[in-house]
Amino acid sequence: MKYKNEMKFTPQKYFYSLLLLFLLSFIPLLSLHGKPIIGYTYSYLFSSVIFIFISFYIVKNFLSKSEIFALIFLAVILRLAFITLQPIGSDDYYRYIWDGKVETYGINPYRYAPDDSALTYLHSDDLPKYVNYPKMKTIYPPLSQAIFFIAYLSTKEGYLGLKIYQLLFEILTLSGLLLILKKLNLPSKNIFLYLLAPIPIFQLFIDAHVDGFGLSFFLFSIYFYLDKKKLLSYIFLGLSICIKPLGVILIPIYFFDEKILLNRIKSVIIPISICALLYIPFIFSGTPFQALIKFTENWAFNGVVFNILDSFIHDNQKTRIVCSLLLLSTYLPIILSKKNLLDKIYFSVIFLFIFSPIVHPWYLTWLTILLPIVPYRSGIVYIGLISLTVFTVLNFQLSGVWKEYTWILFLEYTPVIIFLFYELISKSMLNSKIDNNY
Numbered sequence: 001m002k003y004k005n006e007m008k009f010t011p012q013k014y015f016y017s018l019l020l021l022f023l024l025s026f027i028p029l030l031s032l033h034g035k036p037i038i039g040y041t042y043s044y045l046f047s048s049v050i051f052i053f054i055s056f057y058i059v060k061n062f063l064s065k066s067e068i069f070a071l072i073f074l075a076v077i078l079r080l081a082f083i084t085l086q087p088i089g090s091d092d093y094y095r096y097i098w099d100g101k102v103e104t105y106g107i108n109p110y111r112y113a114p115d116d117s118a119l120t121y122l123h124s125d126d127l128p129k130y131v132n133y134p135k136m137k138t139i140y141p142p143l144s145q146a147i148f149f150i151a152y153l154s155t156k157e158g159y160l161g162l163k164i165y166q167l168l169f170e171i172l173t174l175s176g177l178l179l180i181l182k183k184l185n186l187p188s189k190n191i192f193l194y195l196l197a198p199i200p201i202f203q204l205f206i207d208a209h210v211d212g213f214g215l216s217f218f219l220f221s222i223y224f225y226l227d228k229k230k231l232l233s234y235i236f237l238g239l240s241i242c243i244k245p246l247g248v249i250l251i252p253i254y255f256f257d258e259k260i261l262l263n264r265i266k267s268v269i270i271p272i273s274i275c276a277l278l279y280i281p282f283i284f285s286g287t288p289f290q291a292l293i294k295f296t297e298n299w300a301f302n303g304v305v306f307n308i309l310d311s312f313i314h315d316n317q318k319t320r321i322v323c324s325l326l327l328l329s330t331y332l333p334i335i336l337s338k339k340n341l342l343d344k345i346y347f348s349v350i351f352l353f354i355f356s357p358i359v360h361p362w363y364l365t366w367l368t369i370l371l372p373i374v375p376y377r378s379g380i381v382y383i384g385l386i387s388l389t390v391f392t393v394l395n396f397q398l399s400g401v402w403k404e405y406t407w408i409l410f411l412e413y414t415p416v417i418i419f420l421f422y423e424l425i426s427k428s429m430l431n432s433k434i435d436n437n438y
Contacts, residue, residue: 151164367382
């Protein structure tokens with residue numbers, strides 16, 4: 001009888017098995033000969049699927065201190081292991097390095113496109129040769145540019161500087177998450193819904209996307225707002241927007257959450273003023289918004305509602321207008337509802353992606369950082385299944401053809417929308433199901 005009990009497959013053994021599979025899923029990344037994108041694809045897909053099951057376990061079950069320390073060790077190792085690895089799934093980092101290089105020569109990064117003849121004397125073997133869309137000026141906001149500048153000073157045309165600063169900002173992000181969890185009396189174990197998520201590992205620590213620099217400001221804005229330090233909250237929101245504009249979505253939420261008119265005005269004026277101040281040095285000798293407007297008007301990728309509507313409308317601009325109206329019709333009822341502040345933020349962010357024409361995997365880092373605070377299944381499944389878009393990247397790197405797949409959109413979004421619909425209408429929210437024993 002003792003032998004049979006020892007052989008019993010307990011929930012704990014199930015969890016350990018998942019962790020082992022999760023760790024093993026990163027082995028293909030170590031095989032860098034030939035086509036690195038193949039190993040990248042295997043690792044990203046398998047780790048993302050396994051993460052979904054790990055997350056469901058973490059939400060429902062108690063974790064011992066030894067298990068928590070082991071998970072922290074695993075998360076740290078998975079980040080440090082890829083610091084020196086050259087980005088595989090994206091070449092955006094070349095643009096970051098190029099912008100930083102241009103700034104070190106005292107040139108406004110918004111003034112010239114990389115292949116402009118005025119910058120020929122800055123050309124090297126790699127730059128701007130490998131910069132994507134070299135005829136297009138930069139789209140990145142001024143605080144991003146400041147980080148690119150510092151990273152270039154640190155390691156010149158190498159990508160290591162970007163990754164080192166990713167690590168520093170990641171520490172700030174985790175600090176913000178822990179502060180919010182403590183403020184709300186939520187289980188510390190929830191932080192692993194971010195720490196073990198493949199998205200920050202692949203999109204920030206392997207591919208070095210700029211989003212990692214904005215997450216900490218976004219989180220600290222939420223923390224200071226919850227802590228009734230509204231001025232700091234609005235300042236940090238402005239800083240977040242000046243790395244990636246997604247933070248704008250918080251302004252109406254803060255505005256309607258305030259009861260006094262003066263406080264509502266502050267929630268709008270302060271973050272916008274922070275952005276304006278940071279843009280001032282660039283507006284007199286460049287066009288900071290020219291490329292960004294062009295990007296938002298023409299680019300499209302992995303947007304489920306956009307793709308469905310455009311298959312009937314067949315007009316990019318009209319489809320974007322319809323998607324914007326649909327987003328507004330969903331966003332306004334959410335921020336005006338009686339839901340708590342964090343639910344409003346979560347549902348606003350996820351619906352932004354549902355109706356957006358462009359949803360690259362790294363965009364969902366902004367949703368991933370919310371999961372420890374509002375661990376909804378729709379978000380967990382979304383950040384797991386968006387890994388399916390790697391097939392487009394794989395096809396592009398192997399054949400030179402950028403192609404979206406309808407079956408990927410179906411597999412990616414169907415479970416997300418089902419869970420999202422349930423969460424919106426359910427009276428018992430997922431938060432109430434979390435084990436608060438830890």
